[in-house]
Amino acid sequence: QVQLVESGGGSVQAGGSLRLSCAVSGDTYGSGRMAWFRQAPGKEREGVAVISTGVGNIRYDDSVRDRFTISQDNAKNTAYLQMDNLKLEDTAKYYCAEGQGHSLLWWTLPTKYTYWGQGIQVTVSS
Numbered sequence: 478q479v480q481l482v483e484s485g486g487g488s489v490q491a492g493g494s495l496r497l498s499c500a501v502s503g504d505t506y507g508s509g510r511m512a513w514f515r516q517a518p519g520k521e522r523e524g525v526a527v528i529s530t531g532v533g534n535i536r537y538d539d540s541v542r543d544r545f546t547i548s549q550d551n552a553k554n555t556a557y558l559q560m561d562n563l564k565l566e567d568t569a570k571y572y573c574a575e576g577q578g579h580s581l582l583w584w585t586l587p588t589k590y591t592y593w594g595q596g597i598q599v600t601v602s603s
Contacts, residue, residue, distance in 0.1 A: 479504040479574050479592045486597035489563055493601075499573030499594055504554075509535040509577045511556040512584060513547065515569035515599075522572070524551075524585030526558060532579050563601045570596040 485497040499511065514528035526537045526547035535547055546559040556573060574590035583589055 479575070481575060481592055481594035482550060483571065483573055483594040483597040486571060488597045488600040488602065491563060491565055491601055491603050493563050493600060494559070494561045495563065496560070497560075497571055497573075497597065497599075499531055499556045501554045501556070501575060504575070504592070509547065509567060509575055510581060510584065511547075512576065512590060513556075513558045514572045514574060514587065515567075516572070516596075517569040520569075522587050524587075525571070525593045527581055527584040528556065529579040529581060530556075534579070536581050536584055538585070560599070563599075565601050567603045568599060570598050572596045 480502045482500045484486045489495055510527055510529045513525040514522050515525050516522040525541055526545055528535050528549055536544045549556045571595045575592040576590040
């Protein structure tokens with residue numbers, strides 16, 4: 478059974494940093510793509526960043542480009558999301574997701590992912 482477990486969320490002031498981790502178990506890490514999504518109250522779930530686990534290709538949503546960094550440690554079956562210069566509008570519940578295949582086409586569509594973590598809250602205050 479594949480499980481994704483997020484950690485590292487919390488509360489931070491605007492301009493601060495957090496690093497989210499997503500540990501994957503029960504699957505062969507490196508055979509697909511890992512993504513981070515977020516969902517704020519009353520809004521749709523949106524793709525933040527994605528990495529193809531075997532090739533290392535990366536994409537970001539424009540709203541986080543140059544502030545967030547997605548990375549991975551294949552030996553630990555873990556993906557990370559380093560979030561710097563956090564803004565109030567980054568407040569949301571963040572989810573990691575795993576999809577099959579290395580293609581990053583349509584990577585922002587939640588339906589392209591098979592497994593999801595339970596989500597972790599990130600709150601940015603002024």
